[in-house]
Amino acid sequence: MRPSYIEDAASWEQGFAFYAEVSVRFSETDMYGHLNNTVTFAYFEYARIEYFKHINLMNDWLDPKGEKIPVVADLQCDYVKQVFFDEKLRIYVKANTIGSSSVDIHYMGKDEKGEIVFTGRGAIVQIDKKTGKASKWTEKDKEVFQKSVN
DSSP states (O other): OOOTTOSSHHHHHHTOOEEEEEEOOGGGBOTTSBBOTTHHHHHHHHHHHHHHHHTTOHHHHHOTTOSEEEEEEEEEEEEOSOOBTTOEEEEEEEEEEEOSSEEEEEEEEEOTTSOEEEEEEEEEEEEETTTOSBOOOOHHHHHHHHHHOO
């Protein structure tokens, strides 16, 4: 069964360009050697941060004097195939849709054979550090996301 956030699997898959590589560590597996189902969310976080660095959005967020930070509003993962200790994975990331202060990020994990092992999506909202309220993207931020959307 295809997740609701994937309309056309082939074009969705082709829309990814950026990825980060991870190796499944022993500590990330259960007693059967399978990747623990919670670890994919840590992989999403790692790949998302690398993606944000790649598109030059992390600098402002990491600035101690900066006024805005990104927060995860929701996150989901759909498991397709089993993953085991010591497998090498590519975690693909893309901006799917951009709101006024949020962005819907999509994820795709592939194994060394190039087969999809899990997919996911999550909303990231930029907030004002002082107020805790949503803070709109600048036009420059929107342009940066737009260039990386599908």
